[in-house]
Amino acid sequence: MREKSIELLNRALAEELSAVHQYMYFHFHLDDQGYFPLAGLMKQTSIQEMRHTEELAERILFLGGEVEMAVSDPVQKIHDAKGMLERAKAMEVASAEFYNQAAQECAKNADAASKKIFEELVADEEGHADTFDQQITYIERFGERFLALQSIQSDTEE
């Protein structure tokens, strides 16, 4: 039971670390392009993924495992906002799918605490996917002008 859970938790940790890196990369480029609200969203989401790594690591250590700190995917060097959002959404959907399976496996192995962690992660990642999807819809509807307008508006609100 322990070994299987530790393996699943480490795989999840690798996905989370990849998301931390990828979203910070997007943040740097969006900030550079002047798309500040979207840049902020990427940074915020990256920080949430970092919190996920912490929950996973704590559980791995509790079970007596080693925290591997591997990454599941290299950072993709995407520079256009819509491409970034599509990549981010795909990562969230894939993670949610894997966490759902992992929760089921943990239930089978009578590891309720790990199952609960995976279930909470599913809810968070589905929320992230939804947020990214909303931004994609705005860009499709209004073009990248939407991002520029969003930036100008946030500027005048400050």
Ligand SMILES: [Fe+2]
């Ligand atoms: Fe996450």
Ligand SMILES: [Fe+2]
């Ligand atoms: Fe996420």
